[in-house]
Amino acid sequence: MNSKNKIKILIGDLKKSVLLLPALIVLMIFFVTPILLTIYYSFTNLALSGSGVLNFKFVNFENYIRVFKDPAAIVSIKNTIIFLVGCLIGQSVLGFILAYFMREKAAWFRRIVGTIVLAGWIMPEIVVAMCCSNFFSDGGTLNSILGIFHIEPIEWLYRFPMLTVILANVWHGTAFSMMNFQSALDSVSGDIEEAARVDGANRRQCLFRIIIPCIKDTIATNTMLNTLSTLGLFGLIYAMTGGGPGTSTTTLPIYMYKQAFNSYQLGYGTAISMIILLVGIVCSIAYTKLLNPKK
Numbered sequence: 001m002n003s004k005n006k007i008k009i010l011i012g013d014l015k016k017s018v019l020l021l022p023a024l025i026v027l028m029i030f031f032v033t034p035i036l037l038t039i040y041y042s043f044t045n046l047a048l049s050g051s052g053v054l055n056f057k058f059v060n061f062e063n064y065i066r067v068f069k070d071p072a073a074i075v076s077i078k079n080t081i082i083f084l085v086g087c088l089i090g091q092s093v094l095g096f097i098l099a100y101f102m103r104e105k106a107a108w109f110r111r112i113v114g115t116i117v118l119a120g121w122i123m124p125e126i127v128v129a130m131c132c133s134n135f136f137s138d139g140g141t142l143n144s145i146l147g148i149f150h151i152e153p154i155e156w157l158y159r160f161p162m163l164t165v166i167l168a169n170v171w172h173g174t175a176f177s178m179m180n181f182q183s184a185l186d187s188v189s190g191d192i193e194e195a196a197r198v199d200g201a202n203r204r205q206c207l208f209r210i211i212i213p214c215i216k217d218t219i220a221t222n223t224m225l226n227t228l229s230t231l232g233l234f235g236l237i238y239a240m241t242g243g244g245p246g247t248s249t250t251t252l253p254i255y256m257y258k259q260a261f262n263s264y265q266l267g268y269g270t271a272i273s274m275i276i277l278l279v280g281i282v283c284s285i286a287y288t289k290l291l292n293p294k295k
Helices: 003-041 062-069 071-102 107-122 125-136 141-148 161-186 190-198 203-214 216-231 235-240 252-262 266-291
Strands: none
Touching: 003 266, 062 071, 062 266, 071 107, 071 161, 071 216, 071 252, 107 161, 125 141, 125 161, 125 235, 161 216, 161 235, 190 203, 203 216, 216 266, 235 252, 252 266
8 A cells, every 4th residue: 555545544534533523522521521520529628618618629538438437328328229229129020020921912912001111111200209209198099099998097208218219219110121121031932932841841940941041131231221220310219208207218319419419518429429420330340240251
């Protein structure tokens, strides 16, 4: 290849790069820069009130150390774990059950049930929170149903606040798991199950020894995506309980919001947000390793 051809190829590559330049600038301004600023501010005492306003300084890892020494932060970490595990189990199990029993039904039945389940998923979080708050309120639908059986009303939002927000998020997110599992189950060959049944396997054995192993990658992927979406969940919990009563439903995103925008400790709040981000990254890497154990 002579020098003239090399120059033409180089000029062509430069022209392509110039076309990508506006997209790269937008990416830098609206994605990379905010992340870098968040990392920087998490190591400072940035605040909108108190001594941090006049005495802005770099405090090293003080904010991160404070998170693991603050009793309220420890409570929010425990609540986050409980909320995360409850939602993952609820969404995955319910989504799989719906997908499994719907695959043998008629198309019209799948469309009706699918539409009902999807209704909870397409709703904004604030609408889901309002619906579930009315459902679990003292004079709500659930207590009205219990009243038919002469059962005393239960203050669900005060006695079982964590359970109510978990159930609300399970209703909100089950459709996503259901659709993932539907696609995976449809790809499992019916010949394999038929051969197993001929050999004497019952329905339960086919499920646990054939179907679930065949869709294990989908299960891991679905769990990863649900983990990332649940870790950062804020609007639904805040609208339903505000993190209360007390701190009973205060997860890390709620605690971060209160520290940053109620107490005006932005440096501390950004440190909490970085911890949430790091947990999400670690979970993503762990699930990726599970999906590709040989790499």
